[in-house]
Amino acid sequence: MSLTVPGGVNVDFRVSELVDLYVDYTYVWVNNDLVDGAEHGAMQVYDDVWSHFNLGIKFKLGGNKIKKMVENFGLVTLQATPDPLEEKGDMVDVTITGTFPPKYFDKNAVMCFNTVLVTADGQEFPLKTMNFKGENVMGDGTLITWGEGGTFTYTDQVPYDAAMNVSDLVVAPVVYLNDGEAYESCGDALLEGKKAMQVDPVRKLADGVIHTSKFMKHTEVVDFAPDGYELETVVLQEATMYFPKNKFNFDKNLPLNKKEENNVALQNYITDILKGWDLKEVSINGWASPEGEETFNQGLSEHRAETAEKHVMKKLTQAAKENDFIEDQQFEEIDIMLTANGPDWNGFMQAVEASDIKDKAAIINVINSADQSKREEEIRNMILIYPELEKDILPALRRAEINVFTFEYKRPAEEIAEMSVTAPAELTLAELLYAATLTEDLETKRVIYSNVLELYPKCHRAMTNLAAVELADGNIDEALVLLEASDELNPESFETLNNMAVLAMMVGDYGDAKEFLNESKALGGDVDYNMGMINIYEGNYSEAVSNLSDAKCDFNLGLAQLLNKDYSAAENTFKCVEPKDAETLYLLAIAAARQDNKEMTLDYLGQSIKADPDVASMAALDREFLKYYTDPAFQALVNAQ
Template identity: 45%
Template sequence: MKKASYKSIMMLLILMLGIAPALVFGQDAAGSGKSEAKSTFDKHFFLQASGGVSQFFGDLNEKNLFNERMNFFYGLGAGYQFSPVFGIRGVFNNGWVVSTYDPQDLRMSSSLWDAQLHATVSLTNLIFGYKPERFLNVYGFAGGALANFSSILYQNSNELVIDQNGPDADPPFSQDPMKEFVVPAGLGLNFRLAEKWDLNLEYNLRTMFTDELDLVESGKGNDAYSTAMLGVTYKFKPSANLKSMEKNYGLVKYETTPDPLVRVGDTVCVNVKVIFPEKYFAKKAAMNFQPEIKYAGTSKKLKPVNFQGEDVNGDGIVINYKTGGSYTYVDCVPYEPGMNVSDLVVSPTLYEPKEPVSLNATPEEIKGKYKVIDLPERKLADGVIITGSRILHDEDLILADHGYEKETIVSKDATIYFQVNMHNLNWNLPLNRNNQVQQKLDELASFIRMGYAIRDIDINAWASPEGEESFNQGLSERRAQAGKKHLLDMLKKMAKDKKEPFVIENPEETLKFNTYANGEDWNGFMQAVEASNIGDKRIIMNVVNSQPDVTKREQEIRNMSVVYKEIEDDILPPLRRVVIQVNCFEPKKTDEEIANLATSDPSKLDDKELLYAATLTNDNDTKLRIYKTATTQFPNDWRGFNNAAYYELTSNQLGEAASHLNKADQLEPNNKAVVNNLGALASKKEDYKGAAAQYAKAKTLGAEVNYNLGITQLAAGKYDQALSLMGSKKCNTNVGLAQVMTGKYSEAANTLKCAPESAHNYYLMAVAGARNADVKMMIDNLTKAIQGDPSLKAQAAEDREFIKYFSNAEFMSLVK
């Protein structure tokens, strides 16, 4: 063996053992910024192999503790670590120990092996707690051992044998060696190289019970020897076995429902069942699973989840190694344009966690901590079906009523009063004088002179109810005739006056008179009493109402007239009357005149006429122009703004419609027509939540909004509710769409066939055919749809509704 500085080696060992606690403490202090969950420990067997140098301590070198001669020692060991702190091991060591004593020219050489049994203690884990990822650990050990040795004592200069024990000092074994029990103890440094491999630097001192190893006895103590050895340890710990999982990844199955994905409302939901086979998922492994939707050169990542083996700490989804397992992954993301042509894919990541697994840790977080294995990308679903969003925006809109009447009746009346029980006209009667009846009759004459066409004349006559009923009935008839006669006399007098602008010839024959003899005016009596200041009016009214017999009631009134002077003077006289009412047709412009003026000179039309003019044309552009004129000619009338917005919504001029509806809402807040139309505006902008809120408000104001609400439910993917709300509509595109989405394909076909013909409807029928595996229905209707709207060819070519037919010859020739 070559000479070396044994003292330097021993000093290095002492230095390393000395600074080890500081290094360990530094490791733990560096990670003490946050509390960490306790890591799991795996009980395990291990094997060790080591080599190094030995040192003898005895009489021969008591003056020189360190020899300068390096002597090789090697060892093999096996053990079991049954906790993070305590373990047990057995070690076999073999080699030489040598010592020299220059003053007496002596040298001792011993071939030695020992078999040791140790109890081990991890000082680091005992003090700082267990961390599997810790790089450096300090451990101690002690136990018992059996040592076999053969020693020879030489005179160093001439190699003369002075003494020996055992016949042969050549290693590794000698014949009849010396046997001795020794007590081993020591310290070691353990450097973590990998999950199962450690590097060990260990100092082991064996103290003997005799003084025979160096063949020199001084009586000053027993011999001892030590080793400083560098070795490796292999641990039989459960393995993450990531390579095996990577190799067998093809056995993992994915079941995506539905496939293709489906847009429901504004959302695409993903439902993937992940199935792991038996004996696939290693107990110490973890897998990150994060699907993504790839489309149009970009991607949308879904939420991550992490699976973990049985022996891994954390809140991930645990998969059993022996039996395997499954997990249903669910996530929803907002739909984005372009997702209809996409792939749902996943490329899981395998890793070996050194700390508790977090369920929703991202791949980026994992790759920042561990070495990972990226598994191959797998397709989970092909594209997104967007049929549910093919809504026809034919919302029910509400026009404000123009209020124009093609036939308006204007009336004028005059009342003539009579003396009790009389039917002759008495202009000196106080009521006639005080109520200026003659003046009223003159005003009636002036009304007739206007020349309006007279529709009819009503003559209504009454009697006060204190007389006998049959008499009063006849009296009212006579009074009606008196009133009619007076009017006829007035008309005839007018006819004789050549200055009159309007003359009615033969009025009795040319005019229609409606004469009504109403008899006793009980209602008028009760209303007059109710409005009077008579203190006992409630008593009077109760007396009258309590008498079902008319004769007795009349008598009661006569009796009360004596008691209550107000009845005789104020209540009964005004009831003795005849009312003459002339009903005329108000002159109107013809529809043709109104229609022409609306576009040529609208200033000559009033608000009702102008709004009515829009109903006289079938051209929507002309209607819109008229309503816009109304907004400037009558800027404080909400109806023009609302109705202009109606036709702007119809032609999808949403910006202009919004401006006009907001103005209408300012002028007429909480109007059901405006609120409903604001809902339709939101719906056409695909703000279905806003639309539903407006419709709900319009409903409380009295608007019929069920169909419009049905469209919002259709957009939200609530197809049954949509059908319930829109059920009254027949032959309607949106009803047909809801039927397609609920699997009622035959009903949908019938609904769409009778709906107004359109490429849109043919396309929906083609979808119904594809879903129902009716190839002929699909091809026939898709052909008509493309003929009606060529842009549908490109849509059909990538529509996942037809994915099963992408290789069908007829389909391919149709969309290529």
């Protein structure tokens, strides 16, 4: 038996993709003298050795370069953002950045790069295909050089599907030698491409999909057209007393007082009080014609107002005596407002302007240009020239105006509410529409608005309001018919347009809804809340927060704040939302998770599961809690049911 000890070294130097330079040296030692077959006399050497040195060039004439690229695909760096993927605006956006290392991409190779969202149940949602090509490949594709490699950025989006909530974003490129063909898909390339191979196993790029925006509640605000009913209606009755020149005693035989319309007004200015309406106030304005001295006219107008006051008090006192339902003490407490206006210059100028006097322009010009202190004198001079001034203009200015304000009688609200369903024909349109506002019961509202439409079939307000009731009850088809009819009758109703937007939102047509809301806003509608909901759907979270800000303790406001990454504000909003349902507590858990607060995440999640046990299975797969998937406390919580 002999001992053999070999040794040596081998070095390869890559000159190019196809050529290597190699050097090797070998040395072998054996512990006997048998290798060379000879024994050496006195100077014999008992151990044999030998060695050799080689220098050469290797030419690579074959080999599967495609296979090598597939096997080394792990050297390609890929990063997907966001990770986890997130639904936003009903779409899932994907951005992938990648780097191919030097001396990886064969000059004659093509890589078909197709990312796919694969769901837990095997559904596939492919994104767009991107092709990379080597230096010798003509045609479309992103060039990647052999010597330097290359980088790329890939972006795409895919419509959101609820099945994506539990999914993986994966890629398994197909690599093949360029054969001059352009394939429609990676599948075709794998089947028909020259030496085509697919990366196996698939490479996971990201988890999918966060879908928190889909928690938005359908709390759209419907608009009700105004009922036009006045809880308090003040009615004015007027009369005028005319006086002789420079006097304040009432002479009923003056031509103006004997004029039928004036006489009737003087007799009837308290008829509303005689109907039992409550008196609100009385105001009297005394006037004088402007031809007299100003100080005298001021006093004269005051005395005329006082004469009218006596006339009013006499009629009120007499009415109280003759009608038991009138309480005279209300008249004793009434403070009649007297105003002494002095000379009625404006009335004079307007009367002259409206008259048939031939030289009225000259008269007006003289008055306007005269000194303040001389205007009375100018009028007196013109009376001599134009006697029609005294006959037709000045008498109507010597007066006292009586204004009596009363409160129109209103049925008690309880009576209106009852009659709206038992005797609607006895109520006015305004009363009927008002009656519907006195109840929160949708069925009662439906009955009242239906009664209105039977009596007033073209009342667009009743159509709009009944549609609002149907929307609140989820009756989309009924609401649509009513809104279309209302819009045809009055296309300028911002309430109708708002409700059409609500209907569109309820069926998921947010594009049309936004158009309707913009039209409603242009007509004066307050559409902020509903627009805020559309902002959430579109992924414009900062705008959503702004539009929903007036809602305060509102679930959708809290959701918008959460999605806008304003976690403190979101927590404060959710904490004041009532009632604290399972969804509100669940979103509080998400807010805590996004802030890496494990303790509060588990606390709120536990409360949510307690409120609704079905939450556990949802949370177990929700990518919002991805960081806790392997946490024992989290697993115990979601699997306890």
